Structure formats: structure tokens, C-alpha cells
Amino acid sequence: MASSFLCLTLLFITIYSADGFRHYDLDRCVFNSTELKDIEFIQSYFYNKLEYIRFSSSLGKFVGYTEFGVKAAEHWNQDASLLASMRAQKEVYCQYNIGIEYQNALSKSAEPxxxxxxxxxxxxxxxxxxxxxxxxxxxxxxxxxxxxxxxxxxxxxxxxxxxxxxxxxxxxxxxxxxxxxxxxxxxxxxxxxxxxxxxxWDPSMPKSERNKIAIGASGLILGLVFFLAGFIYYSRKAKDPSMPESERNKIAIGAAGRTLGLIFSLAGLIYYRRKAKGRILVLTN
Structure with missing residues (x-):
């Protein structure tokens, strides 16, 4: 996959203010690799949020955006030593800091x-x-x-x-x-x-979901077996006319417990069947 376009803004801002007016300059490095040919150094000057002049290493000179900025650009572009110093910032300032960023962060990646x-x-x-x-x-x-x-x-x-x-x-x-x-x-x-x-996409049910349904079905069958066995046992005991009232109450409580177990088993089966509808496939590279 092609490398994405990256922009690193190195905030080196100098601010001057007097009576509410502000003047500042901003240095930026725009790049998509650590190669010098893929780097652009930009220095912009602002007055009250309005950019009036800019140096771009791609052009190799200053460009003005206001009447004052155009005049300043004409004057600064006549200074050969100033232009040489600004052009050198692409390597001295940008490439150096970009190398640090790539080493510490931008070259790192985590697989999804x-x-x-x-x-x-x-x-x-x-x-x-x-x-x-x-x-x-x-x-x-x-x-x-x-x-x-x-x-x-x-x-x-x-x-x-x-x-x-x-x-x-x-x-x-x-x-x-x-x-x-x-x-x-x-x-x-x-x-x-x-x-x-x-x-x-695999429409078949994953093994984990099939196991959940199997567990739920087993619990239901086991609950039914215990319920039927208890029901038969207590039904026979209840036919004994000599059985005291306390024993009959125990039979009623036992039957209620078996019924409650059956209800929980049915609820568990319904739950797992609903969960199985959300079929999931989990993969990593």
C-alpha cells in the first residue's frame, strides 16, 4: 500500500505584539519521505492572522501576498546570502527533524x-x-x-x-x-x-457458537430428566395416605424446584440460540 501523504508542522513561532497588533512567523516542513527531494520547507510571516509573505524551498525565493509583502519579497530576493540560508533550511532544519520523527513514531505500525x-x-x-x-x-x-x-x-x-x-x-x-x-x-x-x-464471509456457524448451543441443549435434556424423575418419585410418595402433612409439603417444594430448573434450562437454550444468530468470524493477518 502506497505511503500516505504526511505533513509535519514544526511550530517555531516568533510573536511580536504592541497595542493589540500581532506579528509572527511560522516554519513548516511538508514531506512524504525522508528523502530530500520529497521535503518542502516553508516559512510564512503573518500580521494579525493575515499571511503577507512566504518563502518556499520549492520556489527557492520569497513570494508576497499583500502590497507590503510584494515589496518586501522583491527586496529580500535580492539578498543572495539570505536566499542561500533559507534554501539550506530544507536539509538543516527539515530533514534532520523528519529523521527523528520517522525513527520515533512515523515508521512504527500496528497490524489491525x-x-x-x-x-x-x-x-x-x-x-x-x-x-x-x-x-x-x-x-x-x-x-x-x-x-x-x-x-x-x-x-x-x-x-x-x-x-x-x-x-x-x-x-x-x-x-x-x-x-x-x-x-x-x-x-x-x-x-x-x-x-x-x-x-x-462464512455463513456457517462458528465452532464456538455450536458448542454454546450444544451446552444449552444438554442442560435442557438434563433438566428434563431430573424433572421427570422427581415428578415420578414424588407422585408415588404422595399416594401414600399415611404420609404426614409435613412430608406432603416437602413433595410440593421438590416439585416446584424441578419446575424452576426446567424453566432455567429453557431460558438458557433460548439465550444461546439468539446469540448464535450473530455469526462471528474473527481473523488476523
Whole structure:
């Protein structure tokens, strides 16, 4: 993936003020690599927020933007030693500091963690949609797209946000669900990846979800067995006419407990079946 355009603003500001008027200059380094040819040094002069003159290493001279700035540029451009000093800042000032930035931060990257899953919105006309969530990547620039049978399509919605710890996350939504026999993929392109990461949507249920349903079904069957065994046992005991009232109360409490166990088993099965509807595929590069 091609390197993103980067701009480093080295804030070296000199401010003069008198009676509410302000004058200041700002030095900037604009670059997309550490190579000298990919760096531009810019020095701008402002008066009350209005830029009136600028030096650009790409032009190699001063350019005025106001009547006073044009006259000042004409005068300064006649000073060969001043122009030579300004042109040297591209290497002396920019390249030096850019090298430090690349070494400490800009060259670092973190590979994204990707989740591809379906979800059912709480409200809306779409019963379900696919979501491609990308977590914990750096730098911020990333491209997430969708493929339908190999053809790229635009997402219906994309949310980008900062984690607050130098990492970022983004969520891409595809509202039109896959049609039978159609191959849907999420494509992630990032500086940390040697090649684009393509994740195919698998409509089959993941093993973890199948295990949850199996556990829920087993709990239901076990609850039914205990309920039936207890019901038969206490029904036989209740037929004994000589049984004291206290024993009959115990039978009633036992039957209520078995019924409550059955209810919890059914609730567990329903819960796991609903969870299984959100089919999740988790992949990393």
C-alpha cells in the first residue's frame, strides 16, 4: 500500500505584539519521505492572522501576498546570502527533524485485528447487515472495502474513531445481505500489511457458537430428566395416605424446584440460540 501523504508542522513561532497588533512567523516542513527531494520547507510571516509573505524551498525565493509583502519579497530576493540560508533550511532544519520523527513514531505500525460478523439492528428496514470491524491499528490511514464476487462495492456506512491510546478502530457496514451462492468479502488495506487482507464471509456457524448451543441443549435434556424423575418419585410418595402433612409439603417444594430448573434450562437454550444468530468470524493477518 502506497505511503500516505504526511505533513509535519514544526511550530517555531516568533510573536511580536504592541497595542493589540500581532506579528509572527511560522516554519513548516511538508514531506512524504525522508528523502530530500520529497521535503518542502516553508516559512510564512503573518500580521494579525493575515499571511503577507512566504518563502518556499520549492520556489527557492520569497513570494508576497499583500502590497507590503510584494515589496518586501522583491527586496529580500535580492539578498543572495539570505536566499542561500533559507534554501539550506530544507536539509538543516527539515530533514534532520523528519529523521527523528520517522525513527520515533512515523515508521512504527500496528497490524489491525479484524472481526467480520452479521448483526440485526434494533430498528430499521434491514433485518440484518454485515459488519467488518477493524481494531487496534496504527497509523490512522486505512481503507476498508467490500467485494461481491470479486467486484468492489462501496460500504453503506463507515464509522471511524480513536481509541485514545495511539490506536484506531473503524467499522464498515454492508446493509444488503448476501444472496444465495454469492461470495462476500471484506478487504482491509493498511501500511502495516504487506498485501491487502481479504476476509471471506462464512455463513456457517462458528465452532464456538455450536458448542454454546450444544451446552444449552444438554442442560435442557438434563433438566428434563431430573424433572421427570422427581415428578415420578414424588407422585408415588404422595399416594401414600399415611404420609404426614409435613412430608406432603416437602413433595410440593421438590416439585416446584424441578419446575424452576426446567424453566432455567429453557431460558438458557433460548439465550444461546439468539446469540448464535450473530455469526462471528474473527481473523488476523
Amino acid at each position: 485485528y479484524v472481526r467480520l460478523y452479521s448483526t440485526t439492528p434494533h430498528a430499521g428496514r434491514h433485518p440484518a447487515m454485515l459488519v467488518c470491524s477493524v481494531y487496534d491499528f496504527y497509523p490512522k490511514t486505512i481503507r476498508v472495502s467490500w467485494l461481491r464476487d470479486g467486484q468492489e462495492v462501496l460500504p453503506d456506512l463507515t464509522n471511524e474513531m480513536e481509541d485514545g491510546d495511539w490506536y484506531y478502530q473503524t467499522h464498515s457496514y454492508l446493509e444488503d445481505p448476501p444472496r444465495p451462492g454469492e461470495k462476500i468479502s471484506c478487504k482491509v488495506e493498511h501500511a502495516s500489511l504487506k498485501e491487502p487482507l481479504i476476509i471471506d
